[in-house]
Amino acid sequence: MSGEDRGGGLILIFGSILASLLLVGAYLAAGGSSYEPKKIQDPCQPREWSDPQNLGQIANQFTNSALDGAACQLGVSRETLAQALASPEARERFAERYGIDDEKLARAIRAGLVRAVDDAEEAGALSPLIAVPLRQAVQRIPLDQAIEIINDAQGFLGDVEGFLGPAKGIIEQFLPGGLEGLGLP
Amino acid sequence: MPESPRPRVAALALAVGLVLADSSIVVLALPEIYRELDTSVSGVTWVLVSFNLVIALAAVPAALLARRVGPGRAAAVGLAIFAGGGLACGLADELSTLILARCLQALGGAAAVTAALELLPATVGSERRAATVWATAGATGAALGPAVGGFLTELVSWQSVFLLQVPVALVAAVPILAVAKHEMATKVIEREVRQTGRPHLWANLALAMVSAAIAAALFLLVLLLIEGWRLSPIEAALVVSVMPLAAILGSRLTNLVGDSRSRAAAGAILVSGGLAALAFLPKATIALTMPPQVLVGIGLALVLSALTETALGGRAPQAIHGGWTISSRHAGVVIGLLVLTPIFTADIEEQRHDAINAGTAVILDSPVNPLLKIDVAEKVSERLDDEQGKVPTIGPAFEPKPDDPVERAEVDQLQGELQDQLDRGATHAFSTSFILAALLGLIALFPIALSRRVDL
Numbered sequence: 001m002s003g004e005d006r007g008g009g010l011i012l013i014f015g016s017i018l019a020s021l022l023l024v025g026a027y028l029a030a031g032g033s034s035y036e037p038k039k040i041q042d043p044c045q046p047r048e049w050s051d052p053q054n055l056g057q058i059a060n061q062f063t064n065s066a067l068d069g070a071a072c073q074l075g076v077s078r079e080t081l082a083q084a085l086a087s088p089e090a091r092e093r094f095a096e097r098y099g100i101d102d103e104k105l106a107r108a109i110r111a112g113l114v115r116a117v118d119d120a121e122e123a124g125a126l127s128p129l130i131a132v133p134l135r136q137a138v139q140r141i142p143l144d145q146a147i148e149i150i151n152d153a154q155g156f157l158g159d160v161e162g163f164l165g166p167a168k169g170i171i172e173q174f175l176p177g178g179l180e181g182l183g184l185p
Numbered sequence: 186m187p188e189s190p191r192p193r194v195a196a197l198a199l200a201v202g203l204v205l206a207d208s209s210i211v212v213l214a215l216p217e218i219y220r221e222l223d224t225s226v227s228g229v230t231w232v233l234v235s236f237n238l239v240i241a242l243a244a245v246p247a248a249l250l251a252r253r254v255g256p257g258r259a260a261a262v263g264l265a266i267f268a269g270g271g272l273a274c275g276l277a278d279e280l281s282t283l284i285l286a287r288c289l290q291a292l293g294g295a296a297a298v299t300a301a302l303e304l305l306p307a308t309v310g311s312e313r314r315a316a317t318v319w320a321t322a323g324a325t326g327a328a329l330g331p332a333v334g335g336f337l338t339e340l341v342s343w344q345s346v347f348l349l350q351v352p353v354a355l356v357a358a359v360p361i362l363a364v365a366k367h368e369m370a371t372k373v374i375e376r377e378v379r380q381t382g383r384p385h386l387w388a389n390l391a392l393a394m395v396s397a398a399i400a401a402a403l404f405l406l407v408l409l410l411i412e413g414w415r416l417s418p419i420e421a422a423l424v425v426s427v428m429p430l431a432a433i434l435g436s437r438l439t440n441l442v443g444d445s446r447s448r449a450a451a452g453a454i455l456v457s458g459g460l461a462a463l464a465f466l467p468k469a470t471i472a473l474t475m476p477p478q479v480l481v482g483i484g485l486a487l488v489l490s491a492l493t494e495t496a497l498g499g500r501a502p503q504a505i506h507g508g509w510t511i512s513s514r515h516a517g518v519v520i521g522l523l524v525l526t527p528i529f530t531a532d533i534e535e536q537r538h539d540a541i542n543a544g545t546a547v548i549l550d551s552p553v554n555p556l557l558k559i560d561v562a563e564k565v566s567e568r569l570d571d572e573q574g575k576v577p578t579i580g581p582a583f584e585p586k587p588d589d590p591v592e593r594a595e596v597d598q599l600q601g602e603l604q605d606q607l608d609r610g611a612t613h614a615f616s617t618s619f620i621l622a623a624l625l626g627l628i629a630l631f632p633i634a635l636s637r638r639v640d641l
Contacts, residue, residue, distance in 0.1 A: 016455045035465075037540045037613070060551075083541070
């Protein structure tokens with residue numbers, strides 16, 4: 001092999017190394033090592049409530065808090081639980097995979113709804129007057145109804161606000177802490 | 186007047202190109218076969234693995250047989266078997282039948298390719314020129330294979346990829362039949378007088394490793410484009426055409442540097458660099474696959490020609506040593522596919538799960554009206570079920586869009602974020618496999634360092 005050939009060979013090898021490193025380096029610098037699906041949050045950690053502007057936003061955050069609370073109790077992610085509650089078939093698959101019966105699921109969802117009421121109250125989205133009876137009500141409701149509340153928190157909260165809204169002042173004045181008998185869902 | 190050798194050279198080149206294209210021509214048809222024959226990714230991989238495995242095992246025995254019965258007869262019979270196998274592949278309606286037919290194709294192909302290398306020196310006038318024609322035909326076939334396969338799959342069907350090979354193989358066999366007839370009439374089988382050198386261990390080992398990396402590059406990239414990013418076979422064919430185009434550029438560099446070890450080392454480094462870049466794509470964008478493909482393409486042209494040259498250099502008979510290089514290359518493809526398939530299959534499943542969770546989080550955290558959200562979530566869930574484990578196209582789940590401009594903007598944003606999570610999952614699923622393939626290319630540097638060319 002001639003000296004010229006060796007020199008050409010070395011240039012080719014070092015050129016290849018340089019081109020490879022430059023390209024890989026550029027891709028890494030552009031975020032190539034972190035281009036993966038978003039990491040999901042631990043449901044046992046508190047999720048911050050943003051300042052809600054309307055009932056829809058309250059409902060969204062209420063649902064998230066309820067799912068977080070239930071998921072934390074069941075030891076699964078909020079997202080896994082949300083997928084499980086999407087349909088009866090999904091719920092069956094979830095129950096089979098994680099060995100969670102309806103009773104255990106109901107307890108967890110009720111606990112989640114209590115956490116949602118707590119969070120909503122703390123964020124100022126629910127008045128204590130509504131929060132107290134609501135907290136007690138959700139601890140007694142059957143599983144299917146509890147799931148319905150999570151899936152349609154807006155409807156649920158709308159009903160509650162609609163029912164209590166006009167009478168809120170009077171109830172606060174005259175019935176502090178005594179709303180269990182009002183037939184809340 | 187003596188008969189012109191051109192038709193025979195063209196026929197032999199066509200035969201070699203056709204058989205070696207078959208290793209890659211089916212790659213873009215795999216997702217379609219996967220769907221139509223209702224199989225798994227691992228199952229459909231065997232459409233590729235079986236062909237390469239049989240060629241790897243049969244190449245050297247086929248070369249020995251060609252020398253015993255006559256290369257003309259071996260090539261003609263080989264092409265006939267290859268055509269029969271192609272017909273059976275095109276008519277197969279079950280994966281097992283398709284795989285068996287692929288094995289038959291590979292048997293015929295091994296005979297045709299190795300016999301062609303035995304026939305070419307006498308036809309073109311020199312061993313060196315014969316090796317060049319043989320290597321160029323093989324590289325051209327392998328390079329054009331994916332694009333041709335992609336176009337046929339989309340414009341006609343996956344079956345047409347195989348059925349079209351039947352007439353082409355028969356056309357290639359016609360001029361070779363004259364040689365076969367001559368061999369039978371004279372009962373004279375031309376043999377190489379010289380028998381020099383054992384197979385070049387290091388060059389063939391390096392060929393196997395580099396081939397594993399290159400096969401992985403093509404196979405994984407095609408799966409990423411079609412299954413992950415939802416491109417059509419034609420679109421994917423156009424995208425992966427960058428690799429052969431870059432290979433043409435790389436073949437020009439071959440003439441600039443004479444030292445084959447340097448070319449082989451540079452080629453292996455470029456292949457590994459391109460694969461590593463594919464492992465770290467910063468976005469699911471076609472344009473970003475181009476620079477890595479250019480590196481892989483230039484690299485494969487440098488490394489394959491240099492190692493084949495080293496493996497064949499001064500050795501005889503060419504058919505036997507050519508058989509060893511064919512065997513090494515196809516064994517490498519098999520190893521690459523068998524090692525990487527379970528890894529990326531598991532990664533795809535894991536990333537799909539992560540992407541669905543991330544997508545669910547995006548839906549839950551979105552400010553979109555809760556009722557609209559539930560509707561979208563149900564439709565996305567249906568699409569996930571319909572697509573049976575593949576990354577779905579989620580656009581239809583967002584139709585019809587709300588009339589209110591604020592809600593519409595929120596829905597558009599949700600759709601974009603959800604698609605982004607699915608794209609991230611699909612792209613990331615291939616990262617580990619691309620990194621492993623890059624490592625295979627780098628490991629090939631060891632045998633390359635030991636593969637000094639010795640002219641015997």
